Amino acid sequence: MTIAHNKDATPAYTALCAHWQRMYRLGHVLSIAGVDRETLMPSGGNAARAAAMAEMDGLIHGLRTQADLEQRLNAAAEESLDDDARANLREMHREWFDANALPGELVERKTLAAANCTHAWRTQRAANDWPGFLGNFREVLAIAREEAEFLSRQSGLAPYDALLERYEPGMRGATLDVIFGNLKTWLPDLIQRAIARQAQHPTLVPQGPFNDAAQRAIGPELMQLLGFDLNAGRLDESTHPFCGGVPEDVRITTRYSTDNILQSVMGVIHETGHARYEQNLPREWLGQPIANARSMGIHESQSLSFEMQLARSPAFVGILSPLLAKHHGAQAAFATDQLTRLLTQVKPGLIRVDADELTYPLHVILRYEIERGLIEGEIEADEIPEQWNRRMQDWLGLNTRGDFRNGCLQDVHWSEGLFGYFPCYTLGAMYAAQWFATMRRAMPELDQCIANGDLSPVFDWLKANIWSQGSRWPTDELCRRASGETLNPAYFRAHLEGRYLA
């Protein structure tokens, strides 16, 4: 696989590749400074770091919006390119469009409003201060609507679709309506049935305190078991766990809780899923946009393949169980059946990031419906709490009235002006189910392999079908090539019913 067979015959395209490689290298340095900020930087360094990273951001943005790029992209399109190069050019064009679609003054207004709103949100959330938040948020929403209108005119997509396109290219609100609409018809009932079944067996909770050093030791061991290349990445600690760095040096983080051993363990597994995608993006293309991960939904499908599909399967819990006992001493809650029960426990709650596999999609659909209404002007900012409460009540039976902190103030996304991102979480869960259904079809003995400690069939399949493909294909085509069909939510339903009702 090469990007351009004959450099002399494709001068415009070849020069664009060099331009993108330059941005990739500068982005590497910026990314590492960002990882350092989250993991090591003392708070006194914050102001200087923010200024330095903003300068660097601006510099890279300047390269992305260079005046001659449109003309150079057009010139490259006239050249004789092979299929890979043409796919790379398609992704260059997409990145160029994203960076250039909005006028600079709109981007500046958005950045400022989002920074104000998010900064205040940190204290307003703690203070349950919805009116205070609303004061800033109206401005963020007004700009987001303007942005969506602007992108809509440029792209010909509907306003919400134009936002969605940045995170999940090719996905449309109309498709989400069908997928999520279907989910709503059976998921709340499935949740109730699962809860009723689980009520018959009490769940043991592992008893802490869990030794700090033992928790730190288990992370790299798990990562190695999951195929993470510790020579090309590492595990550190941060307040909010993430997967960052660069494909050649992937940094994941976790946080440790003295009482909750599984928080760090499952967090490491989740981030390792993201990390293996990054570590196995096509090496020969690194530096070019064709080598990037396909989309946010596909990225999440990797973390959830690891965390939900693989790690919560009874076969894998059979491996996890002795590992926990080895590092933290044996206890009844670590027994395979107990641990499986705990890892699949269904418990409707107010907080999305703490939600279990079964209730999580409803948190996402709630946000999707509200944010789409907000962007399309069908919902106004001050109606959010009522819209929120109605859905929490209907779908999970929870009253959130007056509890803004654990309701509509819980996420940072909207204060950041990030609309169109939430659906990716549940799309990721659906894709992950589809990947595993495909694997099991091809390898009926898959779970036996996993139970025997041989995870290679899972990794081989993901590497061949997802990781190594980067952004070679549009998402639907990637999915079709991997699984024989485009996204089919039936696999997700079958997975959930199999796990929670069988």
Add this chain to the structure above:
Amino acid sequence: MTIAHNKDATPAYTALCAHWQRMYRLGHVLSIAGVDRETLMPSGGNAARAAAMAEMDGLIHGLRTQADLEQRLNAAAEESLDDDARANLREMHREWFDANALPGELVERKTLAAANCTHAWRTQRAANDWPGFLGNFREVLAIAREEAEFLSRQSGLAPYDALLERYEPGMRGATLDVIFGNLKTWLPDLIQRAIARQAQHPTLVPQGPFNDAAQRAIGPELMQLLGFDLNAGRLDESTHPFCGGVPEDVRITTRYSTDNILQSVMGVIHETGHARYEQNLPREWLGQPIANARSMGIHESQSLSFEMQLARSPAFVGILSPLLAKHHGAQAAFATDQLTRLLTQVKPGLIRVDADELTYPLHVILRYEIERGLIEGEIEADEIPEQWNRRMQDWLGLNTRGDFRNGCLQDVHWSEGLFGYFPCYTLGAMYAAQWFATMRRAMPELDQCIANGDLSPVFDWLKANIWSQGSRWPTDELCRRASGETLNPAYFRAHLEGRYLA
């Protein structure tokens, strides 16, 4: 203190300040990526990091060599600037000269030859392979001579002085000849007398193994005692200890040895000296060259003020002694008098970085005389071992014949093409002695204060006279303002005789 009173009246100068601030911010990001490389980066990330940092280096170099800068510097010189702004412009001009003096092709040849030579040196040193090293080094030396000639023509300085100017502006080979010439007349004899005196009292060596966690705990405690702002910097681990990062977030490193507790302790004290200089550079000027540390020699005078002047004084050892006992348990070698003896033990050896305070200057003078001869064409590359051995024999009574590994192959400087740097180490030791002599003149009770655990007089003096001054004054003027006279090596002699003969 302001940099420009009236921005409208000084448009060229004001624009230059913005240009330098931009480079400072980009340099921040690059610096942090460099710290990460030395402290956290797994080896698999090296190739991508090298490419990314080279791209960033090139970008910043492009800003330093921007075609219009000379004209803009000249325009600023015509503007009505206050004294601070004029000093800043002087430093801008110096940086501009350094970056622009050499033709690009010479810089490229030098970079390539140095990289080749240093890469091979890592294995050649271990293999004691002098002829192999010589093969690459001849090229490095030829380019360094060319470089010195070029800089000499541009600056009007003698060739070796033109190299020295980059690290120790204002210092000249003629001055070094006088200073080092004088040192040679009395130091070898002083060493012999000190050795004879010390032979009368056996020195106890602390007995390990020293617990890893206890070693890690003592570092930040020492740093805090020495005034390091842990909210604006941190201590990490690396193969070669260094002080890096940025003034707003200073990173120092150490390495731990199970057997040698003092290696890390004295290393941390040394780097903390560098770090406090950086942390206390003038805040209101940060981002401008006037805020930079004055020179390599002055920087070293800070690390050596901490490590040699302060930390090896009996008053400070009285503080260190209980601290070691607290972290590692009491033992006879930790008693104040024993520890003082150990920390001032004189032992001629082959390796510069392991040398004690008394023999260290001879290692430096040896290198100075040889490198000056090399640059001025009076010594050829193949004569180095003989030149080396003669001096080691004459001054320290050590035979290095045939032992290249622990002789002329021990340092990385020359393979890197770094000529003119070595003198800074001993200039730093001399300046440090001068600072402490000045302090004691003004505060006869200084040592009593230190013994009582009050180090603030030392820090207050260094802050007022050195740290806060940045590059406000040329080095001689800085020294005169701080101590009433320019560099006077008599203080160094008095310090050594007081410590080793009294």
